[in-house]
Amino acid sequence: MAMRQTPLTCSGHTRPVVDLAFSGITPYGYFLISACKDGKPMLRQGDTGDWIGTFLGHKGAVWGATLNKDATKAATAAADFTAKVWDAVSGDELMTLAHKHIVKSVDFTQDSNYLLTAGQDKLLRIYDMNKPEAEPKEISGHTSGIKKALWCSDDKQILSADDKTVRLWDHATMTEVKSLSFNMSVSSMEYIPEGEILVITYGRSIAFHSAVSLEPIKSFETPATINSASLHPEKEFLVAGGEDFKLYKYDYNSGEELESYKGHFGPIHCVRFSPDGELYASGSEDGTLRLWQTVVGKTYGLWKCVLPEEDSGELAKPKINFPETTEEELEEIASENSDSIYSSTPEVKA
Numbered sequence: 001m002a003m004r005q006t007p008l009t010c011s012g013h014t015r016p017v018v019d020l021a022f023s024g025i026t027p028y029g030y031f032l033i034s035a036c037k038d039g040k041p042m043l044r045q046g047d048t049g050d051w052i053g054t055f056l057g058h059k060g061a062v063w064g065a066t067l068n069k070d071a072t073k074a075a076t077a078a079a080d081f082t083a084k085v086w087d088a089v090s091g092d093e094l095m096t097l098a099h100k101h102i103v104k105s106v107d108f109t110q111d112s113n114y115l116l117t118a119g120q121d122k123l124l125r126i127y128d129m130n131k132p133e134a135e136p137k138e139i140s141g142h143t144s145g146i147k148k149a150l151w152c153s154d155d156k157q158i159l160s161a162d163d164k165t166v167r168l169w170d171h172a173t174m175t176e177v178k179s180l181s182f183n184m185s186v187s188s189m190e191y192i193p194e195g196e197i198l199v200i201t202y203g204r205s206i207a208f209h210s211a212v213s214l215e216p217i218k219s220f221e222t223p224a225t226i227n228s229a230s231l232h233p234e235k236e237f238l239v240a241g242g243e244d245f246k247l248y249k250y251d252y253n254s255g256e257e258l259e260s261y262k263g264h265f266g267p268i269h270c271v272r273f274s275p276d277g278e279l280y281a282s283g284s285e286d287g288t289l290r291l292w293q294t295v296v297g298k299t300y301g302l303w304k305c306v307l308p309e310e311d312s313g314e315l316a317k318p319k320i321n322f323p324e325t326t327e328e329e330l331e332e333i334a335s336e337n338s339d340s341i342y343s344s345t346p347e348v349k350a
Helices: 327-343
Strands: 008-010 017-022 031-036 042-045 051-054 062-067 073-078 082-087 093-098 103-108 114-119 124-128 137-139 148-152 157-161 165-170 175-181 186-192 197-202 205-210 216-221 226-231 237-242 246-251 257-262 268-273 279-284 289-293 303-306 317-320
Touching: 017 279, 031 073, 031 279, 073 114, 082 103, 082 114, 103 148, 114 148, 148 186, 157 186, 165 186, 197 226, 197 237, 205 226, 237 268, 237 279, 246 268
Parallel strands: 017 062, 017 268, 062 103, 186 226, 226 268
Antiparallel strands: 008 289, 017 031, 031 042, 031 062, 042 051, 062 073, 073 082, 073 103, 082 093, 103 114, 114 124, 124 137, 148 157, 157 165, 165 175, 186 197, 197 205, 205 216, 226 237, 237 246, 246 257, 268 279, 279 289, 303 317
16 A cells, blocks of 8 residues: 655755765664854754754854764864864864865765765865864865765775766875766766675766776666766665756666655755665755655654554555654744854754
């Protein structure tokens, strides 16, 4: 029996949400961080979207955000020419890393000892978190601003994407191993450690490549320009979103479109699966994050599936176990709470 997808809407941001990232699964669950042009990255409980804290300190749009594996540290990349590292438990700023141009991307190694940054100055920088006063290692070679940079292959290699090029670098020798060129702008890049898969979006295409060799695996075409895509941890499904405000879900093996949902009121800039694969999060031009169930109707987080009485004749439908709130009410609540959220000291509870 068909069930209706009911996304959870996470309000609080006042400008477009341009990046998001999940932590790994910790003893306290998993967490979600969002980057927004309002300059105030937010931390949330990953399975419910509940707001935990806001990191205050950037003086410009925040373009990138990430959490380390155990959600004890956060890093953000911003238009104020800095990357910042935060204590994700207390909300305290730990360090500010000055750059010469806008910073677009941040990524921790698995042991959290190094931070990779990249941005408009076309350089990759590697900072030693145990030696904050030391100068970073720099890797040059990109010919335009870098949009995304990620550790891969157990932190032995680095993947980076600029306007129309994806490059693979060796960490030890700081040299380029291989590169891919595209005939249009690369909009996003995701690295899947299990299976060493690289997910790249450009135009209406979603391409899968080996993260080790950059050799192509497969590619899908979509009905609209795609800004972001994410592969399910079990590699069963793929979700993508873009300029037509819709989220698409595909079968990874066959490429068949399984579902599509229109829930946002603006283009979708980022989409990611949770570490357990039970949900995926999307961030949009409309200033909201939304959480979507991978399997609609399953009881999980704030979703509760209420089955009908046997003889009632009612259709089974998922219900969220809090009173329904309209978009207008959510916007009103966000407006009322914005002052208290942003003026308070960031407090993060695990």
